[in-house]
Amino acid sequence: MFSADLFANAVVSGLLLGGFYAAVAIGLAIVFGQLDIVNIAHPAFIIAGSYTAYIFNSTFGFDPVLVGVAAMPVFFAVGVAIYRIYYAAFERTGQESLSGLAFFFGLMFIIEVSLILVYGVDYRLVSAGYATGALSIGFVDLPGRMLVPFLVALALTGLIWLYLSRTFMGRAIQAVAQDRGALQLMGADPIRIKQWAFGIGIATAAVAGALLIIIGPVEPSVGRQYIGRAFAIVVLGGMGSIQGMLIAALLLGVVENMVATFYGPSWAPAVSFGILLLTLAFRPAGLFGR
Amino acid sequence: MALSLEIRGVEAGYGAVRALHGVSLDIRDTETVALLGTNGNGKSTLMKCVMGMVRPTQGSIVLGLDGAQHDLTRLSTEQIVNLGVALVPEGRRLFPKLTVQENLLLGAFRPLARGAIAKNLAFCYEAFPVLQERRRQLAGSMSGGQQQMLAIARALMSAPRLLLVDEPSVGLAPILVSSTVSKIKELKERYGLTVLMAEQNFHQAIRIADRGYIIVHGEIVFDGRSVAELEQNDLVKRYYLGT
Numbered sequence: 001m002f003s004a005d006l007f008a009n010a011v012v013s014g015l016l017l018g019g020f021y022a023a024v025a026i027g028l029a030i031v032f033g034q035l036d037i038v039n040i041a042h043p044a045f046i047i048a049g050s051y052t053a054y055i056f057n058s059t060f061g062f063d064p065v066l067v068g069v070a071a072m073p074v075f076f077a078v079g080v081a082i083y084r085i086y087y088a089a090f091e092r093t094g095q096e097s098l099s100g101l102a103f104f105f106g107l108m109f110i111i112e113v114s115l116i117l118v119y120g121v122d123y124r125l126v127s128a129g130y131a132t133g134a135l136s137i138g139f140v141d142l143p144g145r146m147l148v149p150f151l152v153a154l155a156l157t158g159l160i161w162l163y164l165s166r167t168f169m170g171r172a173i174q175a176v177a178q179d180r181g182a183l184q185l186m187g188a189d190p191i192r193i194k195q196w197a198f199g200i201g202i203a204t205a206a207v208a209g210a211l212l213i214i215i216g217p218v219e220p221s222v223g224r225q226y227i228g229r230a231f232a233i234v235v236l237g238g239m240g241s242i243q244g245m246l247i248a249a250l251l252l253g254v255v256e257n258m259v260a261t262f263y264g265p266s267w268a269p270a271v272s273f274g275i276l277l278l279t280l281a282f283r284p285a286g287l288f289g290r
Numbered sequence: 291m292a293l294s295l296e297i298r299g300v301e302a303g304y305g306a307v308r309a310l311h312g313v314s315l316d317i318r319d320t321e322t323v324a325l326l327g328t329n330g331n332g333k334s335t336l337m338k339c340v341m342g343m344v345r346p347t348q349g350s351i352v353l354g355l356d357g358a359q360h361d362l363t364r365l366s367t368e369q370i371v372n373l374g375v376a377l378v379p380e381g382r383r384l385f386p387k388l389t390v391q392e393n394l395l396l397g398a399f400r401p402l403a404r405g406a407i408a409k410n411l412a413f414c415y416e417a418f419p420v421l422q423e424r425r426r427q428l429a430g431s432m433s434g435g436q437q438q439m440l441a442i443a444r445a446l447m448s449a450p451r452l453l454l455v456d457e458p459s460v461g462l463a464p465i466l467v468s469s470t471v472s473k474i475k476e477l478k479e480r481y482g483l484t485v486l487m488a489e490q491n492f493h494q495a496i497r498i499a500d501r502g503y504i505i506v507h508g509e510i511v512f513d514g515r516s517v518a519e520l521e522q523n524d525l526v527k528r529y530y531l532g533t
């Protein structure tokens with residue numbers, strides 16, 4: 001029944017989960033929140049990140065987080081290439097809303113099917129020393145497989161926030177969807193800014209994927225469980241606000257975990273959609289929308 | 291250190307709408323030139339042509355810069371900005387969801403302006419103290435007058451040498467119109483700028499202009515070589531001075 005330590009544990013493990021959700025959503029906070037590109041394939045890129053970590057971990061024994069970080073430039077380049085195609089095929093001609101959605105849907109299938117063809121539908125996992133241990137503070141448990149992703153996700157979020165708010169490129173990324181013509185008048189090329197931002201968004205998936213496979217085993221289609229969550233977090237966070245996104249992610253983690261603890265795990269996935277609908281109905285600008 | 295802008299026979303429009311018919315004009319170093327015309331006569335279109343935002347179908351726009359000649363009709367807007375040309379656009383075109391300071395810092399995006407950012411920011415805040423007070427406020431939540439100041443300050447942050455200002459007086463209370471126009475003159479002198487200012491407010495424009503052109507239906511109908519010549523012009527008397 002209800003008890004203080006069950007409650008405290010549910011809150012703490014919810015926060016740890018929510019931190020990880022921030023890593024899942026941050027790429028979308030840039031790509032969807034700031035560029036208005038509905039990249040529903042983002043979670044599929046995260047799964048690709050998980051498999052990258054898996055491959056290097058199982059073959060060479062490399063640490064999954066390090067593999068995730070090292071893979072960022074490659075994911076960045078892939079992101080740039082994809083934006084180029086997306087721009088040339090859809091955005092330039094103003095067809096991005098429907099055809100663009102189909103494009104990302106197709107991309108999601110290609111990634112999933114390629115992974116299935118090569119690795120099958122078995123669950124894959126990584127081994128890392130910290131993933132099996134746990135830290136106990138009083139009656140609260142901090143399992144390493146949740147704590148490490150939480151800390152890495154916070155670091156990633158902090159770095160992206162600094163980049164967006166403190167650099168010329170970051171400010172241009174924030175401005176590009178607001179008025180691209182005005183951005184040209186500042187001497188910036190909107191297409192270059194967007195492809196750079198899209199590349200960064202996809203690069204975060206390399207890290208998020210590594211975190212996902214540290215938390216638990218992964219198979220090619222688990223990414224789908226994160227589509228609703230990631231979009232709900234970005235909308236709740238106020239479309240593109242990084243601080244808002246982080247708070248929304250932590251909130252979702254805690255609420256989901258409470259629901260799972262006190263009502264049963266089968267309800268947890270419904271939470272994000274519930275939050276998404278409530279946000280759209282009562283506070284469409286999100287909690288922290290500008 | 292010389293600058294000149296030479297516009298020759300520019301034709302431009304939007305699809306089937308022809309907005310400019312063989313427009314020619316010249317701007318020389320450190321001048322303030324007024325482009326006078328009432329609504330819909332092509333002032334903004336000409337400014338957009340200079341900035342590479344509208345492509346002329348004919349004619350040339352050449353920026354002379356320290357001996358080098360740049361054909362602006364072949365350059366992108368970004369390249370033109372990087373040469374040191376800035377536009378305070380019609381409608382201000384601020385980034386409404388960014389703060390005042392973020393808008394100003396974006397003004398300094400071009401590599402040449404980044405080095406001087408601290409100096410230029412300090413100067414903008416000195417010239418427009420209200421922007422400093424409100425530097426954390428979202429640009430979209432400022433009053434019309436404050437937004438116009440921000441738009442001018444943001445253009446200055448790019449450390450331009452040629453400043454184009456499209457109707458600074460539009461939407462401002464009469465008392466603000468006069469101070470905004472005076473400010474442009476002050477800034478111009480301080481930075482040694484060359485200024486092309488589109489206006490329909492004749493009285494305000496000639497307060498700071500050295501000379502001006504009158505544009506009607508996309509054609510330059512009068513080239514006033516001095517303020518006195520403009521004031522004597524029949525068109526001006528008829529349309530602006532009400533005599």
Ligand SMILES: Nc1ncnc2c1ncn2[C@@H]1O[C@H](COP(=O)(O)OP(=O)(O)OP(=O)(O)O)[C@@H](O)[C@H]1O
Pocket residue numbers: 304307308309327328329330331332333334335336380490
């Ligand atoms: N985007 C556009 N599409 C079609 N026609 C346009 C467009 N912009 C301007 N025009 C037309 O081009 C002509 C010149 O317009 P322009 O905006 O250059 O005038 P203006 O002198 O700046 O007027 P105002 O003082 O009202 O700003 C007008 O007839 C206008 O209707």
Ligand SMILES: [Mg+2]
Pocket residue numbers: 333334335380456457
């Ligand atoms: Mg105009």
